[in-house]
Amino acid sequence: MIKIRKLIHDYLKHDEDGAVSEEIRALAGLDLDVKPGEFIVILGHNGCGKSTLAKHINALLFPSEGEVWVDGMNTVDGEKLWDIRQEAGMIFQNPDNQIIAQVVEEDVAFGPENIGVPGEKIRKRVEESLKSVGMLEYRRKSPGRLSGGQKQRVCIAGVIAMRPKCIIMDEPTAMLDPSGRVEVLKTARQLNREEGITVILITHYMEEAIEADRVIVMDKGKIALQGTPREVFSRVEEMKDLHLDVPQVSLLAWELRRRGLKIPADILTREELADALEKVIS
Amino acid sequence: MGLKIEDISFTYETGTAMQVRALNHISCEIPDDRFIGLIGHTGSGKSTLVQMLNGLLKPTQGRILFNGEDIHGDGYDRKNLRAKVGLVFQYPEHQLFEADVLSDVMFGPRNLGLSEEECRKRASESLFMVGMGERFFKKSPFDLSGGEKRRAAIAGVLAMHPQILILDEPTAGLDPRGRDEILGLISEMKKKLRMTIVLVSHSMDDVARYVDQIMVMNNGKLVYNDVPSEVFRHHKELETMGLSAPQVIYIMEYLKERGLPVNTEVLDIQSAADSIMACMGPAGRGRS
Amino acid sequence: MFENITIGQYYQTRSPLHSLDPRVKLTGTLLYIISLFIVNCAAGYLLAALFLVCMIRLSHVPFRYIVRGMRAILFLLAITMLFNMFLTPGQVLWQAGPLHLTREGLTFAVKMAFRLTFLILGSSLMTLTTTPTQLTDAMESLMRPLKVLHVPVHEIAMMMSIALRFIPILMEEADKIMKAQMARCAEFDSKHLMKKIKSMVPLLVPLFVSAFRRANDLAMAMEARCYRGGEGRTRMNPLIYRTRDWIAYGVVFGFMAAAIALRVFSASLPFPLNL
Numbered sequence: 001m002i003k004i005r006k007l008i009h010d011y012l013k014h015d016e017d018g019a020v021s022e023e024i025r026a027l028a029g030l031d032l033d034v035k036p037g038e039f040i041v042i043l044g045h046n047g048c049g050k051s052t053l054a055k056h057i058n059a060l061l062f063p064s065e066g067e068v069w070v071d072g073m074n075t076v077d078g079e080k081l082w083d084i085r086q087e088a089g090m091i092f093q094n095p096d097n098q099i100i101a102q103v104v105e106e107d108v109a110f111g112p113e114n115i116g117v118p119g120e121k122i123r124k125r126v127e128e129s130l131k132s133v134g135m136l137e138y139r140r141k142s143p144g145r146l147s148g149g150q151k152q153r154v155c156i157a158g159v160i161a162m163r164p165k166c167i168i169m170d171e172p173t174a175m176l177d178p179s180g181r182v183e184v185l186k187t188a189r190q191l192n193r194e195e196g197i198t199v200i201l202i203t204h205y206m207e208e209a210i211e212a213d214r215v216i217v218m219d220k221g222k223i224a225l226q227g228t229p230r231e232v233f234s235r236v237e238e239m240k241d242l243h244l245d246v247p248q249v250s251l252l253a254w255e256l257r258r259r260g261l262k263i264p265a266d267i268l269t270r271e272e273l274a275d276a277l278e279k280v281i282s
Numbered sequence: 283m284g285l286k287i288e289d290i291s292f293t294y295e296t297g298t299a300m301q302v303r304a305l306n307h308i309s310c311e312i313p314d315d316r317f318i319g320l321i322g323h324t325g326s327g328k329s330t331l332v333q334m335l336n337g338l339l340k341p342t343q344g345r346i347l348f349n350g351e352d353i354h355g356d357g358y359d360r361k362n363l364r365a366k367v368g369l370v371f372q373y374p375e376h377q378l379f380e381a382d383v384l385s386d387v388m389f390g391p392r393n394l395g396l397s398e399e400e401c402r403k404r405a406s407e408s409l410f411m412v413g414m415g416e417r418f419f420k421k422s423p424f425d426l427s428g429g430e431k432r433r434a435a436i437a438g439v440l441a442m443h444p445q446i447l448i449l450d451e452p453t454a455g456l457d458p459r460g461r462d463e464i465l466g467l468i469s470e471m472k473k474k475l476r477m478t479i480v481l482v483s484h485s486m487d488d489v490a491r492y493v494d495q496i497m498v499m500n501n502g503k504l505v506y507n508d509v510p511s512e513v514f515r516h517h518k519e520l521e522t523m524g525l526s527a528p529q530v531i532y533i534m535e536y537l538k539e540r541g542l543p544v545n546t547e548v549l550d551i552q553s554a555a556d557s558i559m560a561c562m563g564p565a566g567r568g569r570s
Numbered sequence: 571m572f573e574n575i576t577i578g579q580y581y582q583t584r585s586p587l588h589s590l591d592p593r594v595k596l597t598g599t600l601l602y603i604i605s606l607f608i609v610n611c612a613a614g615y616l617l618a619a620l621f622l623v624c625m626i627r628l629s630h631v632p633f634r635y636i637v638r639g640m641r642a643i644l645f646l647l648a649i650t651m652l653f654n655m656f657l658t659p660g661q662v663l664w665q666a667g668p669l670h671l672t673r674e675g676l677t678f679a680v681k682m683a684f685r686l687t688f689l690i691l692g693s694s695l696m697t698l699t700t701t702p703t704q705l706t707d708a709m710e711s712l713m714r715p716l717k718v719l720h721v722p723v724h725e726i727a728m729m730m731s732i733a734l735r736f737i738p739i740l741m742e743e744a745d746k747i748m749k750a751q752m753a754r755c756a757e758f759d760s761k762h763l764m765k766k767i768k769s770m771v772p773l774l775v776p777l778f779v780s781a782f783r784r785a786n787d788l789a790m791a792m793e794a795r796c797y798r799g800g801e802g803r804t805r806m807n808p809l810i811y812r813t814r815d816w817i818a819y820g821v822v823f824g825f826m827a828a829a830i831a832l833r834v835f836s837a838s839l840p841f842p843l844n845l
Contacts, residue, residue, distance in 0.1 A: 046427070046429075178485070204457040243457075247529075252530065252558075255555040256555055
């Protein structure tokens, strides 16, 4: 679905005369393959290059070096630009700054209108998309009156109405409260499972990564760690060095091991912890 | 002395004859030198409550006393009140406007009519307090990183030398590193400056290990106001309010259910590990 | 302090006025505004008021809601009235120092006040019953002839609709920033004019910064959703005239004709309709 080879991205800072004064390397030779239907979570703290990576997949940014392929299309191929943006939809952090229209259904229609879908079909797609994010009853409402989580779901509907194969979500939950976070995450998982859409979720909340197929930890423009959530979260020490959280159970298990308790290193749930402790006692 | 809140209510009037009661008969005290966590989900009234405390909003009923005086009494100096009860809003970096960091932090003291010299002194002290040394003073606030902007904004309130400092979700939108930095900074400030801190949040995990008192709000009412361990004993009720106890409590509760005699009143990983090690007995010591 | 502004906002409900083609509403509003400057006698204003009241009833928007939006403009209205009252030469009714209140000034001020009020109510009625997207489509469609002159019709319409969408968001933001600065002991209610202007800096700078940030984000979000100008765009609800729209056109033109007739025959109307 997505193939990234040796991707490098430099941001150029210009001084007052327009000459390049500084080069900041946001991505430093990154390789990544995403299979169709995967649910990938990318973790990393601010400035690790994860947002830059997201914008490459949607062809909003282009490589300084290296290549990005989306569904067999190279992002630098100008003729394929709109196909790539239609196939790889994107959700941003602040829902207020993504909603264009003042009525929910008109906003969802914005994408399909841009790619020239006939009116009759747009209405059908809008209805289906709103239904799949559970917002159909709000179709005639003004987005201003919705909660943060609801607004973000409208944004997701706006992307699915374009029938993408893949959705990249760039910290969609960062500005939401806990209940809004749960709503958005549930929607993302459901789209992945029921409609087979590939999801790349960028976040810094580790609890959103626990049910992912694969977790990728980024640091300094590169992939620092990757694997299943269990593999990644059992490497407590490395995660701590990167200033990232791990689930409290994993952290507790790690602390107990450090104190000499003989329990497995890859504990992810409290049931597993209890089992392990019982084993030690008997 | 601190703040005393006597039976306040607040009703928003939202246009077409719709009324929303944001606060419903709240009474409590915010004494000096205390670290308080104010918890509640979106719309519980916590943001409304904190705006009452420095007089930005006026309660529709009840009174608020600061150091024994009614803050809405005749001739009360509310400008001075705002210096004494400092309020750091959510995403405070959006209020930065001056050409350089130092001048921005001086904005508050200048509004108090202090001498230029005194303003400068307070501003640089506050910036040092939030870990921003001299090299930041002449930088444009718009060139700072997200976490730095937020610290500069906190310094802007700190420079007014508040007796009570209220922070409305100071970690919103920050990554784990930024969050830990800000929370560490706040608890350090608490220790050094011996002021009262009110930390508004919807995350129990964030506040549990720092605060010595938790106030829980739900539907405009103050539901709990007690020490953390007492409040967390009600974790089932907290869940019905869209809140939760710290994760570690759930782990310990579960282990207890499974028959391990662990202590369920722990707030951090270290004491949880202590308690587990204690009840594992010699069997647990791999080395013996 | 900003939450009372309803101008340019959409009021969601079902009504005959909501379901009209936006082109009819746009043309109708323009003609109504023109008619306000055609009529010159009490009878004419009465007709304009009647027409407006009928339209408000047809819109199902609560009257109080519409009037609430007027409050923000009351100040402007008062200033205009005062200027007209005292600065129009004519028969002096009352005098205080250099100020002359004239008969002509008074009539003119009252007429001006009616015109402005009707104008604002009429145009807010349009935006209250028409979503910005519909309005954009209508403008684009009605201005199509200008495309020949290379006027960027689609872009202008799109910008207007986005501006309308962001008004409430920026108002709310302004309110937040103001409170944040007040928490730093800033004063916004100074009586001194220079001080007042100076006190706006801590509000306006962050507001502009935020507006630019939002504009940047929005542009990127629009690009990500394949926006590339008006070329090749389709519409979910293409504009099609129905019978009710033709009837509405008829009503508007009928009103227009009546307004012109009243102006022509104003002199022969009985008192007080001819004032």
